Amino acid sequence: xxxxxxKIRGWFGGGRLLWPxxxxxxxxxxxxxxxxxxxxxxxxxxxxxxxLVDILNQGSKVMLLSLGMTLVIASGGVDLxxxxxxxxxxATGALLVTKTSLPFGIxxxxxxxxxxxxxAFNGLMVTALRIQPIIATLILMVTGRGIxxxxxxxxxxxxxxxxxxxxxxxxxxGLPFTTTIVLVTLVxxxxxxxxxxxxxxxxxxxDNETASRFCGVPTARIKVLVYAFSGVCAGIAGLIASSNIxxxxxxxxxxxxxxxxxxxxxxGGTALTGGRFTLVGSMIGxxxxxxxxxxxxxxxMPPAIAPxxxxxxxxxxxxxxxxxxxxxLRGLLPRRATT
Amino acid sequence: MNRFARRxxxxxxxxxxxxxxxxxxxxxLYDGFFSLRVIAxxxxxxxxxxxxxxxxxxxxLSGGIDLSIGSAIAxxxxxxxxxxTGHHWHPVPAMLVALAAGTLFGLGQGFLIQRFELPAFLxxxxxxxxxxxxxxxxxxxxVGINNPFYDAVLNVRLPIGGRAALPATALIFLAAFVVAVFxxxxxxxxxxxxxxxxxxxxxxxxxxxxxxxxxxxxxxxxFCSALAGIVATxxxxxxxxxxxxxxxxxxxxxxxxxxxxxxxxxxxVEGTLLGVLIFGTIQSALVFDGxxxxxxxxxxxxxxxxxxxxxxxxxxxxxxxxxxx
Numbered sequence: 210x211x212x213x214x215x216k217i218r219g220w221f222g223g224g225r226l227l228w229p230x231x232x233x234x235x236x237x238x239x240x241x242x243x244x245x246x247x248x249x250x251x252x253x254x255x256x257x258x259x260x261l262v263d264i265l266n267q268g269s270k271v272m273l274l275s276l277g278m279t280l281v282i283a284s285g286g287v288d289l290x291x292x293x294x295x296x297x298x299x300a301t302g303a304l305l306v307t308k309t310s311l312p313f314g315i316x317x318x319x320x321x322x323x324x325x326x327x328x329a330f331n332g333l334m335v336t337a338l339r340i341q342p343i344i345a346t347l348i349l350m351v352t353g354r355g356i357x358x359x360x361x362x363x364x365x366x367x368x369x370x371x372x373x374x375x376x377x378x379x380x381x382x383g384l385p386f387t388t389t390i391v392l393v394t395l396v397x398x399x400x401x402x403x404x405x406x407x408x409x410x411x412x413x414x415x416d417n418e419t420a421s422r423f424c425g426v427p428t429a430r431i432k433v434l435v436y437a438f439s440g441v442c443a444g445i446a447g448l449i450a451s452s453n454i455x456x457x458x459x460x461x462x463x464x465x466x467x468x469x470x471x472x473x474x475x476x477g478g479t480a481l482t483g484g485r486f487t488l489v490g491s492m493i494g495x496x497x498x499x500x501x502x503x504x505x506x507x508x509x510m511p512p513a514i515a516p517x518x519x520x521x522x523x524x525x526x527x528x529x530x531x532x533x534x535x536x537x538l539r540g541l542l543p544r545r546a547t548t
Numbered sequence: 549m550n551r552f553a554r555r556x557x558x559x560x561x562x563x564x565x566x567x568x569x570x571x572x573x574x575x576x577l578y579d580g581f582f583s584l585r586v587i588a589x590x591x592x593x594x595x596x597x598x599x600x601x602x603x604x605x606x607x608x609l610s611g612g613i614d615l616s617i618g619s620a621i622a623x624x625x626x627x628x629x630x631x632x633t634g635h636h637w638h639p640v641p642a643m644l645v646a647l648a649a650g651t652l653f654g655l656g657q658g659f660l661i662q663r664f665e666l667p668a669f670l671x672x673x674x675x676x677x678x679x680x681x682x683x684x685x686x687x688x689x690x691v692g693i694n695n696p697f698y699d700a701v702l703n704v705r706l707p708i709g710g711r712a713a714l715p716a717t718a719l720i721f722l723a724a725f726v727v728a729v730f731x732x733x734x735x736x737x738x739x740x741x742x743x744x745x746x747x748x749x750x751x752x753x754x755x756x757x758x759x760x761x762x763x764x765x766x767x768x769x770x771f772c773s774a775l776a777g778i779v780a781t782x783x784x785x786x787x788x789x790x791x792x793x794x795x796x797x798x799x800x801x802x803x804x805x806x807x808x809x810x811x812x813x814x815x816x817v818e819g820t821l822l823g824v825l826i827f828g829t830i831q832s833a834l835v836f837d838g839x840x841x842x843x844x845x846x847x848x849x850x851x852x853x854x855x856x857x858x859x860x861x862x863x864x865x866x867x868x869x870x871x872x873x
Binding site for chain 1: 613669674
């Protein structure tokens with residue numbers, strides 16, 4: 210491998226980001242050729258509008274979820290409860306805003322703290338009770354939506370509070386406010402995982418938990434922390450989702466979104482086996498799903514069929530990461546003459 | 549041997565006790581709950597979940613997981629309904645086509661998982677999206693079925709005393725259960741599945757056909773999903789591409805409550821039947837009560853899941869502690 214080649218691989222996170230970036234680029238190129246209006250921008254009242262802005266805005270929920278999910282998956286686990294926690298956050302937020310006169314500046318931390326606590330509960334089940342992550346979080350996935358419905362009494366709670374509505378519908382710096390939320394969360398997460406020892410400890414835990422523990426890494430604490438963080442991310446996403454429609458529908462908020470988040474992380478190049486992770490890759494994965502969905506809407510495909518291309522992408526991403534599949538492919542290609 | 553038997557039977561016993569206590573409490577609280585009719589309905593109303601859970605038991609016993617069954621059921625219902633109503637097929641060939649499609653779908657997933665060592669969780673997640681989308685490709689709307697064959701099947705009722713009778717759907721569920729118990733206990737395939745889930749490396753070293761068994765487990769589960777889908781068309785008299793959303797999680801919950809370890813290798817189809825009946829009993833009790841809402845079902849199932857997982861943990865940790873001393 211030449212130096213310049215190494216450098217290029219370095220830009221793409223050692224080759225991990227290559228495939229997601231290429232797929233996203235291919236999808237955008239496809240739109241450039243077949244639907245040029247995709248790249249159309251418009252400035253109205255000082256706000257930027259256009260399909261690409263829509264993708265950023267609509268994709269913000271999955272992007273937030275996949276931030277937390279990346280860290281959980283890096284720790285060797287998985288979090289199925291994020292969709293239900295979104296419903297819990299939406300229900301709590303809507304209730305506090307309509308039933309009490311608490312300022313919104315208190316409502317947000319309250320909702321996020323509640324979701325963080327639920328997340329920490331997941332983490333404790335995984336660490337203290339040693340329950341498999343899939344099952345530990347399945348419990349809260351099933352129960353969480355029930356709790357959210359219990360809170361709202363099964364009703365759809367609508368609200369008008371301007372500050373709450375702003376979260377999912379407002380604009381800042383000409384872009385949807387959600388973009389700012391995602392960017393701030395991403396930068397904060399990147400800073401904590403790349404500029405402090407937490408990231409290193411996390412990768413060590415996911416790679417080999419026993420060895421890390423013997424080296425003095427507080428693996429249990431790290432794990433509880435990432436599940437709690439995933440809960441908080443789900444809380445933010447839940448507040449955005451309810452703000453978008455100015456209502457909390459506990460039955461539907463975040464439905465199946467845990468799967469989209471896992472999808473984004475895996476497509477983004479973080480392996481389900483844990484260890485090394487790439488937050489930027491997950492962001493690209495989340496954007497890839499949203500672009501795929503939006504492209505299909507633009508082509509006039511019924512929304513219900515949208516899962517099919519998604520399924521193909523996820524299996525393709527798995528195959529590309531599989532060593533066995535690469536070996537099989539290599540066997541098919543004609544062998545290069547050795548000199 | 550004795551200790552091994554005890555290790556399996558304690559969770560099974562606990563599940564049975566919970567079922568009896570739940571059913572007993574509901575019988576005391578609600579007039580008319582303790583009747584053969586409620587019991588017959590328990591089997592009829594949960595036939596779809598029951599058949600799906602039976603297939604899921606084998607997947608989990610083998611150490612895997614299958615998230616695609618809810619979507620596969622939806623695909624089957626809409627395929628059968630469209631073939632019968634839209635293309636005027638006779639129901640029997642339509643069902644055979646659906647069963648073949650389901651088996652092939654499971655086979656494909658199993659192949660990907662086994663041949664390329666992909667995580668079952670992700671492959672079946674892809675399968676879930678794929679089958680759901682394909683269901684909408686076949687038909688984007690709910691299709692009703694009006695067919696003399698369906699009427700004939702729905703008229704089949706096995707009286708079990710009083711005015712209670714088991715409908716055809718419940719009979720198919722019970723038949724699937726009996727076959728599954730037989731397969732699990734008395735066939736090589738069943739024993740291979742247990743061995744594979746217990747320790748794949750040992751199973752391979754023993755010369756068992758590990759790869760073939762693993763693929764077969766998913767193919768059988770695809771078949772079970774298709775069968776559950778066919779039962780769903782009998783139960784609802786229609787095919788609906790949106791049906792069965794989240795059913796895979798209910799099935800996993802039923803299997804776990806039934807005492808099957810998620811790490812594979814330990815468990816039973818009989819336990820799964822009890823798990824499905826617990827699910828059904830809670831649901832019937834909520835219907836009888838009328839004051840409690842459907843979200844209590846989710847909360848109750850979640851708490852039961854937690855309870856049974858903690859119980860399993862306690863039992864397995866005690867067993868390992870005993871074997872090391």
